[in-house]
Amino acid sequence: MLARLFIATRTRLTGGLVLLALALGAPLPAAAFETAxxxxxxxDHRSGDVLFAKNPDERLPPASMSKLMTAYMVFARLEEGSLRLDDEFPVSEKAWRTGGSKMFVKVGDRVTVEDLLRGVIVQSGNDACVVVAEALAGSEEAFAERMTRRARDIGLADSTFKNATxxxxxxxxxxxxxxxxxARTIIAEFPDYYGFYALTEFEYAGIHQKNRNPLLQAGVPGVDGLKTGHTSEAGYGLVASAERDGRRLILVVAGLESERQRRMEAERLLEYAFRDFREYRLFAADEAVVEAPVWMGANDRVGLVPAGPVAVTLSREARDDLVVKLLYDAPVAAPxxxxxxxGRLQLSAPGLETRDVPLVAAHDVPPAGLLKRVQDAVSHLVGGAS
Known part of the structure; x- marks a missing residue:
């Protein structure tokens, strides 16, 4: 059994629910996977469903994983057309002096945006980040404030950025x-620039450096990004994404003790998610979930359809307990x-965060003519009386 579909409608005559959808009462299963x-x-990239989580909302230092937000700011400017890849930014002494990992830019150089992106993404260059920040906002502090504001706009509720590095x-x-x-936003909004994250190496100023992403370097199937991070305070972290057989997953791990542990834990978790979870497609875009009765309309019924495909990603154990509730008021008044x-679909299953999917009218329904309105009124009165 793929899912149980329950329908809940509220009549406009009585105001009462004709049928109540059953709610899941079973507790969530114990975590099937453990990580250090x-x-x-x-x-899941397509649906946003969470397949595994451990302390997902604990605020932690991200180290260089925050460079995803630095790159996002550049991608957004490129996408809107106010910046080009061949534009050049000057290198300040502050950028040149910034410690940690480097692209090795020099004071007075002018570096193209394209090379700076490679420096930020492949080489994790702190100097490149400062060059970008100063060029786009005047100072790194002002750029960090913009990063935080933009983060809120795209749904990063618990992130605060104080620098670009x-x-x-x-x-x-x-x-x-x-x-x-x-990561999901970058992949979805900037497909033309996401390819930077798949680069395995980059040479600048005669210095050759490899991408620090251990899953990318190891050739783990489907992995094509994104970013590592490490400081003594943050430990070792990784944001990674992989696509296999049309499915894309996004993984984040943080607070690991070594490079080796980061690579092993990330690969184990990614393999577990691809192996034990599957995407179940319930309805196609514009597929009628139900034909709802219409009150006083030129048509007797109207299809309720989702604006896009409806799918959930679930473990094998949870799929038989998937419940889909269909909620709408009936009859629907014209026009x-x-x-x-x-209306809306409500999807729930063990381990799945309850999700609401809006349902919209498939077509216009104009008001009925006088004769049909009288017939509808009589019909509903008789039906209500009985």
């Missing part, structure tokens, strides 16, 4: 859930406009 990471999460600052904090959301929200 201080915090970790795996999400991820170097230690007591207020520079995020969560693995926010990092997964950020009705195509795309008007008239």
């Amino acid at each position: 990471a201080r915090a970790a999460i795996v999400i 991820g170097l230690p600052d007591p207020e520079h904090l995020t969560t693995v859930r926010d990092l997964a959301t950020l 009705i406009a195509a795309g008007q929200q008239l």
